[in-house]
Amino acid sequence: MDFNMKKLASDAGIFFTRAVQFTEEKFGQAEKTELDAQFENLLARADSTKNWTEKILRQTEVLLQPNPSARVEEFLYEKLDRKVPSRVTNGELLAQYMAEAASELGPTTPYGKTLIKVAEAEKRLGAAERDFIHTASINFLTPLRTFLEGDWKMISKERRLLHNRRLDLDACKARLKKAKAAEAKATLWTDEVDKAEQELRVAQTEFDRQAEVTRLLLEGISSTHVNHLRCLHEFVESQTTYYAQCYRHMLDLQKQLGRFPGTFVGTTEPASPPLSSTSPTTAAATMPGGPSVASLAPPGEAALCLEEVAPPASGTRKARVLYDYEAADSSELALLADELITVYSLPGMDPDWLIGERGNKKGKVPVTYLELLS
Numbered sequence: 573m574d575f576n577m578k579k580l581a582s583d584a585g586i587f588f589t590r591a592v593q594f595t596e597e598k599f600g601q602a603e604k605t606e607l608d609a610q611f612e613n614l615l616a617r618a619d620s621t622k623n624w625t626e627k628i629l630r631q632t633e634v635l636l637q638p639n640p641s642a643r644v645e646e647f648l649y650e651k652l653d654r655k656v657p658s659r660v661t662n663g664e665l666l667a668q669y670m671a672e673a674a675s676e677l678g679p680t681t682p683y684g685k686t687l688i689k690v691a692e693a694e695k696r697l698g699a700a701e702r703d704f705i706h707t708a709s710i711n712f713l714t715p716l717r718t719f720l721e722g723d724w725k726m727i728s729k730e731r732r733l734l735h736n737r738r739l740d741l742d743a744c745k746a747r748l749k750k751a752k753a754a755e756a757k758a759t760l761w762t763d764e765v766d767k768a769e770q771e772l773r774v775a776q777t778e779f780d781r782q783a784e785v786t787r788l789l790l791e792g793i794s795s796t797h798v799n800h801l802r803c804l805h806e807f808v809e810s811q812t813t814y815y816a817q818c819y820r821h822m823l824d825l826q827k828q829l830g831r832f833p834g835t836f837v838g839t840t841e842p843a844s845p846p847l848s849s850t851s852p853t854t855a856a857a858t859m860p861g862g863p864s865v866a867s868l869a870p871p872g873e874a875a876l877c878l879e880e881v882a883p884p885a886s887g888t889r890k891a892r893v894l895y896d897y898e899a900a901d902s903s904e905l906a907l908l909a910d911e912l913i914t915v916y917s918l919p920g921m922d923p924d925w926l927i928g929e930r931g932n933k934k935g936k937v938p939v940t941y942l943e944l945l946s
Contacts, residue, residue: 589740589743590740592743594739603745605779607783617793618727618793621797622724629716633713642659661698661701661702663701664699664702667692667693667695667698670687670691671687671688671691673687693821693822693824697822708807711803712803712806712807716800716803719796730786731786734779734786737783740775743775744768744771744775744776745772747771748768751764751767820895884916888914891912891914891945892910892912892943892945893908893912894941894943897938899935902935903935904936905934905935905937915928915929923939924939924940
């Protein structure tokens with residue numbers, strides 16, 4: 573009991589001494605031991621790393637989960653070490669509504685068929701989004717949180733210890749200075765000066781030791797940057813995969829919808845031609861036109877008679893294929909990623925398509941799968 577009381581009294585005395593030292597420094601009434609410039613730079617770099625890591629972490633959480641209530645719920649589940657309940661993504665919910673609408677309005681009608689096709693695509697988009705969120709959380713968010721909740725807490729703890737050691741050191745310096753001043757006036761015994769010098773040596777040793785520990789932790793921020801750099805690459809990779817999947821899903825959907833009849837039930841007038849067929853802003857405006865085709869088949873049928881198609885005298889271009897493409901019918905040309913083909917446009921063609929040639933094979937190719945080369 574007596575030991576505990578003495579320890580509490582000692583701790584209170586140390587706290588009071590540090591508070592006095594800190595206050596006097598603030599008012600310019602006491603000297604302060606300054607850290608070297610390199611150490612100060614390490615401290616500033618660490619603070620900057622912590623601040624920007626927090627901002628990037630918070631904004632990435634907003635990107636992956638825009639709903640603030642859902643984010644709070646996920647945070648609580650994580651703190652309680654419980655599994656976060658699986659949620660339906662917005663795309664999956666939209667797919668569910670479209671499928672139910674098609675079932676009620678008539679799955680065999682043009683509108684119903686289209687709803688079903690779009691619902692299937694939205695469901696795939698929702699699944700891709702779910703995979704992206706899961707991957708990004710593991711490979712990017714988790715390492716950032718680990719730094720803030722682990723390494724940074726340790727750095728902060730050692731910095732607080734260093735701050736206290738520095739206050740103790742400067743308090744010892746002040747006591748020694750006063751002791752020497754009193755000794756000079758013959759009002760203090762020499763052993764008091766010796767005691768102050770001994771306390772100063774101990775305080776200096778503890779300060780130097782703590783400064784070295786803190787410096788090593790601060791220098792470890794460089795390793796943190798390397799780790800975060802790797803995680804950033806993985807985040808970009810997962811985001812690239814996600815958007816590529818979305819792009820492919822929507823292209824497939826666009827192809828399917830393009831083969832649907834262009835008329836609606838109950839409509840007695842013929843369907844209006846697409847704007848691109850009457851607008852002067854077509855693919856032919858960007859590429860010199862070739863010879864006209866004798867006739868173009870209506871939508872839903874083979875639009876070109878490939879045997880009659882010949883490349884224009886000028887205006888052909890090389891194109892690099894961005895993604896694999898499987899031909900839907902004999903009028904299209906299958907593509908392999910990274911191969912080079914020759915492409916050109918014909919008057920009256922859909923601006924989203926070009927004629928592609930590879931060796932003795934030719935056929936329609938989607939513009940979105942190509943990178944046109946100069």
